[in-house]
Amino acid sequence: MASEFTQDDVNRLLHDDPDEARERRxxxxxxxxxxxxxxxVFRCLNRFPAVRVAMTEMSHQKQRAAESxxxxxxxxxxxxxxxxxxxxxxxxxxxxxxxxxxxxLLSPHQKIGHTVHGRPIVVPAPGFDWLxxxxxxxxWPE
Numbered sequence: 001m002a003s004e005f006t007q008d009d010v011n012r013l014l015h016d017d018p019d020e021a022r023e024r025r026x027x028x029x030x031x032x033x034x035x036x037x038x039x040x041v042f043r044c045l046n047r048f049p050a051v052r053v054a055m056t057e058m059s060h061q062k063q064r065a066a067e068s069x070x071x072x073x074x075x076x077x078x079x080x081x082x083x084x085x086x087x088x089x090x091x092x093x094x095x096x097x098x099x100x101x102x103x104x105l106l107s108p109h110q111k112i113g114h115t116v117h118g119r120p121i122v123v124p125a126p127g128f129d130w131l132x133x134x135x136x137x138x139x140w141p142e
Contacts, residue, residue, distance in 0.1 A: 079103060079123060 031037035045052040080102050086092035088102030095101045106112065108125040115121060 079106060 031040050045055070080088040082088070082092055082095055082100040082102055082104070084092050084094045084100070086095070086100035088100050090100045091098060092100035103123075106123045108123055110123045111120045112123055113121040
């Protein structure tokens with residue numbers, strides 16, 4: 001029974017740097033372009049249904065997480081609205097002076113909760129950047 005390895009293969013395994021050998025093997029199996037990569041992924045997904053199911057579930061989890069984060073952002077963005085639905089400092093003809101009074105129930109810098117690490121979460125001042133997390137973080141407790 002003939003061996004599948006040649007003497008060159010044995011010499012390469014014994015004397016080559018393992019990292020270089022690994023890179024060489026990766027180069028041999030790596031797709032050359034996007035079309036070939038697509039074909040390889042498609043074949044793998046068809047051959048291993050469990051991988052396809054796992055990838056689909058991961059995709060659904062990411063979508064649900066994104067939807068949940070988006071709904072939280074919408075909720076947070078509405079915290080500074082007056083009772084007529086206008087953001088603080090915006091025009092509101094129903095508020096005194098024609099400018100929105102903002103949320104009279106939650107004043108700026110009022111503590112509304114705590115993070116898991118005990119840092120206070122506060123109502124930011126009008127005109128803050130909604131995407132800046134520090135706008136929502138109060139000072140650490142003394």
